[in-house]
Each structure stands twice: as C-alpha cells, then as structure tokens.
Amino acid sequence: MSPERTRTFDAVIIGGGIFGIYAALHFTRKGLHVALLEKESQLFTKASMVNQARLHGGYHYPRSIATARMSDEHRARFTEEHRPFINFSFEKYYAIDRFGSLTDAAQFERFCDYLGIECRRIDSHPIFNFDRIEALYATVEHSFDPVLMANHYRRQVAQEGGIRLFLSTRIEQAERAGDAWLMEATRLDARGSFSLRAPLVVNATYSATNAVNRLFRLPPIELMHEISEIALLTSPDFDALGLTVMDGPFASIMPFGKTGLLSLSSVAYTHHKVSYEAAPHFDCMDLVTHCRPEFQGQCNACPAHPRSHYRKMLAQIRQYFHPEVRFRYYHSLFTIKSKLKANFIDDGRPTEVVQLHQKPDFWCVFAGKVNSIYEVEKIPV
C-alpha cells in the first residue's frame, strides 16, 4: 500500500445504512474525524430502506424477551428524535390466529403485562374476520418513513464537517500497521484506488458483515441470510389501520411510513431464498456479474431477483379480513435480510455491537431493529 496516498482518520466506518451513518454522526459529534465508506452510489439503499418500517414496541417478540425489551427501551428516544418521519395516525392491531399459532391469547396478554406495554382486547371490529382470529388487541405501534429518513440522514452527513463520505467505494485489503489499520480502497466509479489509515474501524455492513470481517482476518459471526420481499399495496378500505398476526403463521400489513402505501410481509412468502453460509450465496448471483457473496449488489435493481410472491401474501392476509375489504398491489421491494442463527428458535432480533480486535480497534455492529441505532453509542470514543 502506498504511504504517500494514504488518508488518515480517527475512525473508518464501513457501510452507509442507518447504523453506519448514525455511528459516523455520533463519532463526529464527539470530535472525531471520520471516513464513511459506502459501496453503492447512494447512502441508505439496502435494509435501511427495504424493511417493513415498523417502529417496534416489543409486541412482535413474545418468544424473545431480550428483543422485546430492546425495542421498547429505544422506542421513546427514537420517536422523539425522528418525529417528522413517523406516521402516528393509524390504529395498530395485533391478532392471534386460531390455527397454528406459536402463542395464544393468555400468553400474549401475560407477556404484554410483564413488559408493561399497552394491549387492549377488542371483541368485535367490522373490518376483521373473527372466524379466523382467536383474539384481537389494540396496541400502540407506529411506522417510520424510510424515504424521509434516508433524505434526512443524507442531508445530515452532507452538512457534518467532520465526515468524509466515500460513495461507490469498497475496501479491497486491510492489514495492521502498529496500532492502526491500513486499508486499500477502490472507487467503483473508476476513479482509482487509495489508502486509508485509522486506529478504529466499525463494520456496519449488515448482510456483508462476514465478508468484511474476513478482509480484516477476523472471525465471522453466525448468520443466515434470506432474499426478502416487502410488497407495497393500497387499499380504499384499510388506510389508517395496521394488523400483525402473531407468531407462527406470521403476517403483517401496515402503513409504510407516510408514503400512502401499505407494506405487506409474511413468514411463509416474504423470504424467497435462504443461505446458511457466513457470507450470503444465492443461485441468482450466478446469473449476474455485479453480485457476489463478498460484494452483494442491490436486489431491487437486479434483473435476477425472484418473482414476486405478492399474490400468495395477499391471499394469506385476506383471511383475517372481512371479504369485502379491497387491496390493490402496487410494487415490491427486495433486499437481503440477515439474522443471527442463534435466533432461529426464539425469532429474536437483537442488535449486536461487539469488539473483535483491540489496538487497533475493530467493532462489528449487526443490527436487528432500526430503532436500536443508539446501541452504537456503546463503542467507546
């Protein structure tokens, strides 16, 4: 690596989703000079954009108290700091399916009571199908708008003097040089390569976590990956409501932030392909040149992404509604969703912030929920 072209920073953050961006803003506000590296030509285009936009209050996790607590703990602060980007104007219901549910009404009520989260049982409602629903609860859960948040965070990064943003850039090599990391980066928009040096590196690349750990010769974390679809719909009858059917035959439909669209997902049909390898490997990668396990492309823009399952998702969610409720399909978003293998059983989605190396320091942030961005403040700076 050529020392005369080396740029020196207090910290290099790899990954320009909400977690990498939040870490960069947090570090610069503490006085650090930070480089933020993003492989795509724009910030905030992967999981931080393609998700169900649910500002989790904990209800979803009756089998993982840790995730439920984490969601609920961070909710108040996230809500306060993101108020303009949150849709507060809809009623959110949770339902227990009469068939095949891994939880039941009594357990769900005990769980909400234990966590101290509001849940009020509703015995009748004109829009829902009680032949299929064992119990229905009015809850307090909102939805953030990923598009508005992306614009907000892109502006914040541009205005923050202490952040040097490198878009279309990825690290090719990394090695230790005393108490610092020395990295070789390539500009993918064909503007050559350069070196970076920093005593602290944060890996916030989500589905690429293990590919980046490997570049630094650090151990993988145990992940599995899925190509996931969020279907977007409209409905003239169901625009200020949200429904999540709990645990087992899970399905959820709710406003997608303030976009005027509804997001729809289901355990059975949202996840198209699965990879249990450390870095995700899917057969569709063999059909294109821009996407590899070590450098994944963007599923949304990719001609090889799976065909939509929206018809199946819609057929599933319709069962919980009165037959006359109308839905219209608009579009689908695709991305890679990654999960800790340890959470296969309890369905938990914790956010892990772990130090994998000291002097030079290397922290790995693996994010379970958007509203847990504050977990990166655990990194001492």
Ligand SMILES: Cc1cc2nc3c(=O)[nH]c(=O)nc-3n(C[C@H](O)[C@H](O)[C@H](O)COP(=O)(O)OP(=O)(O)OC[C@H]3O[C@@H](n4cnc5c(N)ncnc54)[C@H](O)[C@@H]3O)c2cc1C
């Ligand atoms: C289908 C789905 C539904 C979800 N639903 C919800 C929900 O309702 N509520 C909720 O709170 N959470 C939800 N989540 C989880 C949430 O979206 C993620 O936890 C969060 O967005 C992860 O943010 P991130 O910044 O870590 O990752 P990302 O937003 O994926 O950002 C990682 C960035 O790293 C970049 N990158 C990768 N490799 C490199 C490299 N080598 N060099 C430079 N840059 C690189 C990528 O291009 C990307 O921009 C959902 C996730 C999915 C996928």
